[in-house]
Amino acid sequence: MLLAYDPATNLLNTTEWAFPFFECIHIASFAMSVGTIALVDLRLLGLGMRHQTAAQLVKDTMLWTLAGLIIVITSGLVIFTSDPLRYYYNPSFRLKIICLLIAVIYNYTIHRKVAMSKAPPFVNMLVGVLSLLLWVTIVFAGLFYAFT
């Protein structure tokens, strides 16, 4: 069944609009997920939102981050079906998936734990920088996929 899958029959490849449409959803929802995480990161770095604690920001953005992640990953999977083999063998795509797995686990373990506790400033900064680096790497790798 899986072996018989032919991407040429996929809606994404048979219509003009479906592929860019899912790309737009993908971009809007990563703004939602990464944007709300970045808000917490700015606080951890002491660069913004200083009237709130990081813990408060995590609680306030939690649902929007989760909703964003679900939509961004789902739309990503839809886009993946347009040409699974090409994605699978692409090094940028592999880097993206590895970073994505690390970033999601990191976000719901270390990142969350540190943001919810009263950690010393250098720990906060380290955790915030690592978070931003991971998410930006995912964006870069996702884009470089189209150029390799």
Next chain:
Amino acid sequence: MSLAEFSQWVSGLDLFTSLRESALAYPVIMSLHLSSIAVFGGLILVTDLRLLGLAMPNMTVSNIIAQTRIWKRIGFVIMVTCGILLGGAKLDKYYDNPYFQLKLLFLMLVGVHAIAFHRSVYGNAAELDRAPAIPSVAKTAACLSLVLWISILSFGRWIAYYERPGERGAPVTSSQPVNRVSPAQ
């Protein structure tokens, strides 16, 4: 000088030519453009959701507007700088692209939006804090902001898919998505 000639002159400038021909600089700038959507776009989203009463209930409207302002500005400058570099490098291809033109129009509408709602919403946040409920003008501003930015993002993506009439089926370059499979297989 016609618009076509002007566009060809701009994209022929040394800076834009070398950018367009660089295998690394062009995708790096495009990635920065997209990364700034994540950070800067997320801040706009959070502000709009707060005005709609859908997120950040523990922060006052004035607090969220004041604290996100500087980062919105920084993000906007990075985003626009990258956008000018990307657009300039391919202006000869983009100037008559309807999605490119719509994107520019909607970016101007963002300016109109900011001016139109400054007195009643964005420059009036302390008043909004005191109001028993968020007034409908603020909710309207938030909805329009969301519509504008999602449109701009979508037009931006659609630019890459436009083909000039008569140039259909032109060879796909590496900077364009190549996922579409010919239906005539």
